[in-house]
Ligand SMILES: Nc1ncnc2c1ncn2[C@@H]1O[C@H](COP(=O)(O)OP(=O)(O)O)[C@@H](O)[C@H]1O
Ligand SMILES: C=C(OP(=O)(O)O)C(=O)O
């Protein structure tokens with residue numbers, strides 16, 4: 306007993322504990338100490354492999370059932386309770402694992418660019434890539450801020466290399482566990498090394514805390530034009546184009562994924578971006594491509610073993626290949642990433658039915674309807690359990706169901722409040738747009754498919770929203786689509802080949818589908834919306850993920 310204790314003591318003494326290591330130390334340590342699971346890309350970015358899990362594990366996420374937070378949580382399809390005793394046991398297991406590793410990393414940084422609302426977050430982990438990931442993704446404190454950082458407001462203990470205890474009450478026999486305790490102000494990750502769990506864990510925590518302070522948390526990207534009041538929010542579930550469309554050479558990037566909207570304006574929760582890298586090219590997405598350099602992390606990509614050139618088209622490891630970089634790797638990013646109220650809100654939907662128009666202007670009621678329904682599709686890869694294949698239609702309230710903690714109606718009420726505040730300010734109010742970045746001229750799956758709307762055209766639509774051309778066009782020449790009553794332009798705008806591009810019926814016809822087939826698909830989607838509306842009313846809406 307005594308000997309074992311001494312050995313453990315020695316081992317612990319030998320452990321290196323590194324706080325806020327920085328990109329160089331993390332990259333070097335990953336290459337030296339995790340050589341089998343790390344490498345260096347030709348561009349200088351750290352290449353890291355997350356092992357068996359290459360996407361989020363939504364069914365393994367747990368919220369600790371404890372007072373008083375449990376009274377507020379939206380228990381149901383997304384949030385599953387975990388007994389406090391299981392949480393304590395998982396936390397000890399994770400900390401004990403970390404204490405036995407040769408190096409333990411600590412990252413102290415902020416979530417929330419607005420100092421009034423920011424959260425001091427501490428990450429404890431044993432993989433250098435996880436430490437670098439969160440240094441990139443959180444907001445780095447200055448040396449002065451670090452000196453007075455003190456105790457964190459929330460701690461995330463990531464022992465992802467260590468499996469969870471499958472016999473724990475409340476974990477359902479799974480060796481993966483992502484558990485959050487709002488009372489202990491801690492989260493534990495076991496049995497998954499996918500780095501996205503940490504950033505979405507922080508997002509979940511903010512989704513709990515911010516609405517309690519009358520601040521709306523949003524699954525949205527944001528950017529700003531040449532004047533400060535030209536701010537756009539891009540809402541959307543994974544893979545709908547938040548990161549891609551918000552990186553725009555003509556606008557300042559505020560953030561690509563997680564924001565908050567207070568009574569004074571918007572702010573980014575994060576300090577970095579986490580872009581999808583599948584089929585990435587310098588031509589189509591130059592800003593993101595050029596961010597792949599020393600300090601960035603490429604996750605789960607395949608490389609040429611000799612040249613270390615990345616094959617962005619390879620799906621050998623996963624569809625969900627990623628690149629993570631600090632916000633300032635994008636030229637023109639805004640720091641601090643705080644901005645005024647949005648002028649435009651874009652709901653990005655990746656329509657797998659292929660029946661929604663490429664763009665429509667929503668009335669305030671339609672905007673609320675679409676926000677609560679969150680119709681989109683899940684693209685393969687981002688979540689375990691949906692790793693391959695065609696996108697599938699889903700309804701994800703607030704375009705971010707996997708991260709909601711309170712009931713969806715609470716976020717919807719806050720959105721309504723923010724939108725109403727803009728109107729009573731005497732301004733024109735916020736324009737809300739529904740932009741389909743998914744399929745057109747036919748469905749995504751099945752025997753005969755349509756095609757995904759070319760990125761170039763989605764960019765032209767976004768440009769026309771920003772220049773005001775689209776609004777002007779719609780005010781002059783527009784019509785309303787059947788069933789969904791969506792207002793679409795009947796005249797082309799800059800970058801769009803012809804007016805009928807905006808009309809889904811024309812697109813189906815051009816692909817050789819009969820009007821009946823198109824109408825049937827449209828009706829089927831409307832029926833799904835209607836049944837979701839009932840679910841929204843009785844609080845059961847939202848699938849896991
Ligand atoms: N019309 C389109 N609009 C936006 N993205 C598109 C479009 N067509 C293809 N894509 C691809 O879809 C992916 C969108 O992913 P991303 O921007 O990372 O989504 P999100 O940030 O919302 O998860 C990118 O790989 C992009 O190249
Ligand atoms: C990282 C994720 O999201 P996004 O694709 O929206 O960046 C995710 O959902 O795990």
Ligand SMILES: [Mn+2]
Nearest residue numbers: 547548562579
């Ligand atoms: Mn993204």
